[in-house]
Amino acid sequence: MTGPAALCRHCGSPLGGESAAVGGFCCAGCAAAYELISAQGLDLYYRRRCLDPTAQPPRPDGDGVAAALSDHVTALPGGESALSLMVDGVQCGACVWLIESLLTRQPGVTWARVNLTTRRLALRFRPEENDPAAILAPVFAVGYRLVPFDPDRLESDDLRHERGLLKAMAVTGFAAGNVMLLSVSVWAGHAQGMGPATRGLLHWVSALVALPAVVYGLRPFAASALGALRAGRTNMDVPITIGVVLTSAMSLWETVNGGPHAYFDSAVSLLFFLLIGRYLEARARGRARSAVEHLLALDARAVLVIDSDGHRRLVPPRRVMVGQTVLVAAGERVGIDGVVIDGRSDIESGLLTGESVPMAAGPGSPLYAGTMNLTAPLRLRVTAVGEDTLLAGIVRMMEVAEQGRARYVAFAERVARWYAPVVHLTALVTFIGWIVLAGMAWQPALLIAVSVLIVTCPCALALAVPVVQVIASGRLMRRGVLVKSATALERLAEIDHVVFDKTGTLTAGRPVLRPEGGWNADDLAVAASLAVASSHPLARALVAACPDVRSAEAVTEHPGQGLSGCGGDRLGSRAFVAVLESDEADGPELWLARPGETPVRFAFADRPRADANDAIAALRHLGLSVELLSGDRRVIVAALADTVGITDWRGGCDPAAKVARLTTLAARGRRVLMVGDGLNDAPALAAAHVSISPASGADISRAAADLVFQGERLAPLVEAIAVARQARTLTRQNFALALGYNLLAVPLAISGVVTPLIAAIAMSASSLLVIVNALRLSGGRR
């Protein structure tokens, strides 16, 4: 026998009780996977890998290919076919090696490559030699989950935009380096008496290098500036574009006329710095978004439709028709709205209603997309698809709620709204002032006006936000918080009130056996031995409370009711064990009846997340008020609110009531953070000032939320708020630094004493200052 701390030899999850008998494996699936890997001579994998204890263990769950693969296979020229899949469970290089080795040993596979960054698999095979399901079977058997996706749809504009920025960054970086090299010679020449011919040559070479780079690198900024101007607004890109264009034009004019000062280096290095900021920002956001897409795609399961001739096929939920018959296996999420026509089971609708207790379902019960079928397979007749489902109704409510938020204007944008006109006005006044007051000719006056624009060109200002954003979201990503929206951190820093959903957000979403009740250890052992046979969450909770249990023989499960053993022991609902007591249940319960003894009751409660109390205390410490808003029954909500120390709570709220509550709070001027996981929370998430959803939540609420946090603990949430506030402070400091620099430099520029050397030094110094200041945010590891 292995010790209590023994881990499964394949998936690394702890072995408990009787399962240790299977020779060091937690289940038959893991044993088979180990055998498969050894037979291929790939056991190096076990020595190489590093399992992350917090991640889901790579345990084969036997649900096979999740969706029809053939829809996603594309034919390549030369008789090959290609297939792109998302892989769930890849943790380190060893996983990549294992999957690639398993696949390349399959007949017909010409190329298989796993991308560890995006966790995607690209597969190429010869379709006449092997079919994709057979090729992928060993990967499923080892415990990874694969979901096909359409690369054209996912590798969308964002990725192209990111690549475009990277290319522009490379080109301007090359130009900036070389032009700066030439400029240093020119500056040295000013001191040492360089001849005008040599200076002219260096200026011409600079122009040759800089101008194409400016044209190429300015496009992203020019496009955004034009878009803003067309909409009748200004943004930070307007002064950038005008500044760079005027700088380049003036420098070219100086070069043609053999003048002493050209600012090509300023124009190109300004673009280079700004593109670095833009690229890092796009990449950080792209990473968070691809992580969320990954979560979404892995949840999108196909629906098993049974045709009238009994033929079964997997169909994506949106292609199912009303009136068709659908089979929902035990442990599977229902993909459509329908009515049960055959079968009896327990339905968990926590994501939809916030209720933590599963309900019994039998013929005639209506079921909604998003609920989970727990104990037995069900046949459903589809009653609604697409726009008519309850889910689509929630989506519509969410879209309405979202419109209010689209009006939020980022801090940088607000600054740019007055910054651009002020700067351009200053330049204009300078130009007119020199002509009128000093009687200067228009060309030199224009030169001075342009140098004002160069000096005020918001290099540091435009870097101030992206650099802080990148560092903050990178730090949060390491802590398991994905920042999806560009202004999320800014809005998060402004909140003064936190609204929590209950089931799955504040609680773990799993019931736990309560110690009080009339049962003793013997009762528990008997009940748990029956419960081993069931996957019902209450049965699981019983087994968890009694880990060394041996399973009873010949247990029959009566879906929707309970379990019965061979000796006449019965475990289940109060109706199932024929209890006639009339006191109302205050939560989920199970009854155990043994022949000749009075039935005993096991009560359960949904346990709050391990650090819920600490997290709520920490939120209060940050000066936030906390509220609990749940769709569950008032008794249960009250009990939980009491446990975690929330005084302000509301029970029995449907999605509309939640939105109404948030609207009321907003009308009172509160800025609300909504934390929720369910379908019923999605409209409220969209209506809140800012919203966070756990990664275990429904896909629609993860899509509606601004941030997504992973893991079992609430601590990342508190950290996200703290980081957001720190980021806001740093952003403001950076703006102050950048503006302070302008206050110093602008008088110099207006008086006409700024040379390219001074401009270059001032610009680099202010940019570096802003970046260094932002870097202080990354050092916050405790």
Add this chain to the structure above:
Amino acid sequence: METLLMLIPVALILGLLGLVGFLWSLRSGQFDDMDGAAQRILFDNDDDKAPPPPGHRQEKGSNR
């Protein structure tokens, strides 16, 4: 001063070579999986047939 006529083109050409090299490696997908590339160097199964060049662009172009 004649050295300038040689050194400036040399400097520019060397810089351009680096730029072209970077754009080429970007285009051929070498920047697609930075985490994976760091791990891949540790695999030592030389017996596996070397995968054909990725041809990222080419693959995308052929999808419809």
